[in-house]
Amino acid sequence: MRKAAIILILLIILGGAVAVVLYQQNDIIENTFDTEGRYDPSVLDYMGVIYSNRSDIRSFNEAYSESTDCPWEFIHNGIDYAYYNNSDVIAAAPGLVERIDMNDWGPEAQHRYTINVHIRFNATVFLMYAFEPWTNSTDEQTQQMQMFNFEVGSWVAKGDVIARFLLAGDGAHIHFGVIQDEEWRDPTLYMSTEGYNELLGMIHEFQPTWEISYP
Numbered sequence: 001m002r003k004a005a006i007i008l009i010l011l012i013i014l015g016g017a018v019a020v021v022l023y024q025q026n027d028i029i030e031n032t033f034d035t036e037g038r039y040d041p042s043v044l045d046y047m048g049v050i051y052s053n054r055s056d057i058r059s060f061n062e063a064y065s066e067s068t069d070c071p072w073e074f075i076h077n078g079i080d081y082a083y084y085n086n087s088d089v090i091a092a093a094p095g096l097v098e099r100i101d102m103n104d105w106g107p108e109a110q111h112r113y114t115i116n117v118h119i120r121f122n123a124t125v126f127l128m129y130a131f132e133p134w135t136n137s138t139d140e141q142t143q144q145m146q147m148f149n150f151e152v153g154s155w156v157a158k159g160d161v162i163a164r165f166l167l168a169g170d171g172a173h174i175h176f177g178v179i180q181d182e183e184w185r186d187p188t189l190y191m192s193t194e195g196y197n198e199l200l201g202m203i204h205e206f207q208p209t210w211e212i213s214y215p
Contacts, residue, residue: 033123038155039094041122047093047187048158048195049202050129050176056087060206063213064177064186070214071207077184078128078177079199079212085167089174091156092127093190095119100152102141110134111171113141117148119156125180125190129162134169144168188213 035041051057062072062080070076083089099118106112111134120126133144144166156162165174178187188196196212203210 033120035094035096035122035155038157044093044121044125044178044190046158046192046195047127047178047190048090048192049199050081050090050092050174051083051202052088052090052161054202054205056083057202057206058082058084060203060210061173063203063210064188065214066186067214071210078130078175079187080173080175082173083165083167085165087165088161089129089163089165091119091158091160091162092176092195093119093121094155094157095121095127097150097152097154097156098126100145100148102145107136109136111169112136113138115141115144117150125178128175128177128179130175130177131163131165132171132173132175133166134172137168140166140168186213186215 033041059082060080061082062076063070064079065072065074065076068074096119097117098120099116101116101118103114103116104112105114111132113133113135115131117129117131118126119129131144133140135141147164147166149160149162150156166172176187178185178190191199200212203212
């Protein structure tokens with residue numbers, strides 16, 4: 001009985017030690033994202049739009065929604081920008097290009113090949129630019145990659161032209177969103193007043209009664 005109690009105490013101590021180590025490791029990760037003086041990463045409240053001109057946008061079909069109570073009637077975790085071909089794509093906020101994922105959604109998908117670009121703003125927030133040229137061609141997926149002005153490890157500033165957009169099929173767009181603490185968030189919470197008003201104005205040119213966000 002006494003031996004079992006000692007073992008239990010040792011296990012509790014060991015578990016506590018592991019928890020402390022994991023917490024310290026996470027704390028290190030949280031606090032080691034260094035912008036090297038490029039910008040202040042403490043708060044993102046000045047995000048803009050990702051197009052240079054409203055004339056670059058050919059339609060607007062989905063914004064952010066957390067329920068089906070929205071014009072498009074399904075949950076949607078970002079904002080879809082449908083560009084004309086070869087339009088400039090600009091950075092909504094500064095950050096570090098952390099990952100570029102080339103996706104293959106399988107032969108049954110309407111748009112099989114997409115590219116997700118992760119640009120980290122700070123230790124907990126990154127912006128997702130999901131390029132969806134609407135193609136089943138690996139050549140067109142590669143072509144879109146060749147239209148990028150960055151690579152993994154590049155730093156971008158707000159307003160930089162980071163790419164040109166490839167319109168390969170009718171549904172082509174960029175699915176843009178904000179992820180904080182590994183959860184998709186309402187992008188309007190991170191936007192400047194100017195950026196919010198510009199985006200809403202663009203949306204109203206296509207959909208006069210719509211909002212940007214349906215929480």
